[in-house]
Amino acid sequence: MKVGDIGNYHIERVTLQGEGVARPEGKVMFIPACLPGEDVQAKATQVKKNYSRGELKTVVTPAKGRVQAPCPVFGACGGCQLQMMDYPLQLSVKEEGVKDGLHRLGRIKDAPVGPVVGTDHPWRYRNRVQMHLQRRNDGSLGMGYFRYNSRELIEHDDCPLLPESFPPVLKAVRSSIQDINREGELPLRHLVLKSADPSGEMMIIFVLSEWRSPYRSKMKSLASQLMDSEKKLVSVYVNINPKEEGEVLGREYPLYFGKNRLEEKMAGGLRLQIGPASFLQVNPRQTEELYRLTAEACSLTGQETVIDAYCGVGSISLYLAKQCKKVVGIEEVEMAVEDANQNAALNGIENAEFVAGKVEDVLPAYLKEGNPVDVVVLDPPRKGCHERVLEVIADAQPSRIVYVSCDPASLARDASRLVERGWQIEQAIPVDMFPQTGHVETVCLFSK
Structure with a gap:
């Protein structure tokens, strides 16, 4: 086998990354977006001594449990791996993934x-999302997710894992940052949007690569514009992270507007104050x-x-x-x-x-x-x-x-x-x- 070859393969199992595992000539081949038991046609994209990778071309014999992924950027965005499976099959794959790991x-x-x-709610369940900001060729700011294993930006506001309250806020952010930052002065890198249950109040954290005092007025204007238009958005923070790789959030929070905390009500009657650095399950x-x-x-x-x-x-x-x-x-x-x-x-x-x-x-x-x-x-x-x-x-x-x-x-x-x-x-x-x-x-x- 060499790169570019197209062949037919039988999928034995599926990894947690959503990659089908075939064994042509006894060597492992990984093919994305496959289901266990399927026969598929794929093109070899990488051939190593002990394994290879392929690009799915056609599902020759679909397996029970295959569904049409509802998200238009599934397969491009790196966030989801299993949308091509019905939910019972997803659960089975995850159980087998834990067993296989141990x-x-x-x-x-x-x-x-x-x-x-x-x-019972496998969609619209997330209370937190992080998005990346990247300068386009025309100087404007793009906003979205990274393609899997790359820094290529996939622009999309309405992820089906997010609550319905999130996309309007993200669209407002997309519009506002263009107006506020036409000259490209603000070194915006990421943003994090989180909400509290059951109030639905939201907090945005804008991540900049550096902080200078002239940025203060622009960030104040951006925060005011967003909080005036989106009533559930009650808190805006500035975070500083000079690192291009690794964690999205740095340790410095030089400025905030609105509330400094959200309040989450959890199981057992617990009330939790949620700040910008707080980690909670999503x-x-x-x-x-x-x-x-x-x-x-x-x-x-x-x-x-x-x-x-x-x-x-x-x-x-x-x-x-x-x-x-x-x-x-x-x-x-x-x-x-x-x-x-x-x-x-x-x-x-x-x-x-x-x-x-x-x-x-x-x-x-x-x-x-x-x-x-x-x-x-x-x-x-x-x-x-x-x-x-x-x-x-x-x-x-x-x-x-x-x-x-x-x-x-x-x-x-x-x-x-x-x-x-x-x-x-x-x-x-x-x-x-x-x-x-x-x-x-x-x-x-x-x-x-």
Whole structure:
């Protein structure tokens, strides 16, 4: 096989990235937008020693579960991977993806995975979106998403994963930034739009590559124009991030207009103040299921001390606080820790303590002082846990570890490290927080 060759292939399975896996001549070939069991025609686009990649040309024999993707930029935009599948098939692929990760990457056979927890609302569920701003050839600003694995801008305002309140705001932003920034003075790079449930109030964060005092008047004019036209938009922040790669948001917020926080009402009656740096799950309906499963896995009796590592604004900590003796949350982002303390006070919760710092630094020091720990909850970012964190937790011998994962690959790696230290997986329940995409959360319970 060489690049450009067109052939017929049988799809054995599908990855979480929505790529069909065929095995021509015994070598793996990845073909996007395929379903398991289909026969397809594809053109080879990349040929390596151990694998190849192809471009789907024709579905020769469609499989049950194939549907027409409703989004006009599906396949170009890098946000969704599974819109060509009906929802039951998406759930099946995600469950198999978690099993495959634990078995193939984690070398853990027969892990008790599933069944996956789905949703009745697989569209219009996101409470947050980030978009990129890029200078066009004519000097105007384009706004949209990046094509998968590239920095090519795909301009589209009405993503079907966003609530219906978002597209009008995004269209207003698209128009306003052209008027405000005709001379190209503002170094706009990204924007983040988030909303609070159930009020529907919204916050926009404009990300600039640098900050100078002359920008203040233009940002004030932009914020006023948007908040006057969109009544649910009550907060506009400026964020500074000079880095072109990596995280969208930087650590500096030199200016804001309107409210400095939104208020989210969550499962269990929790009220949370949401700032620009606050991380919350993007699917409010499924968050309730995720937290319920986390609490069930913790099996709290009211006598335990719980460590909540990578706690963010303290949402899981505060959800568990009423069920345990004490909860200690650890979070690297100082602004999020400030939010967590405010949220504890807002909800009248006095048995929650929050510590700012890297988990791999704070947790070993905390345990070395002889502080008790009965249950550990881990909710790390996509890259997973620092190995030192797993070492000290394993040595501390809590009664159980509850790992809330957003990436099957890092979960598999970290699970393997815990198994090597004498722990075992009691259960792993996938939760579909992100329908139409290849992302999946998993609540994984470990016992000694």
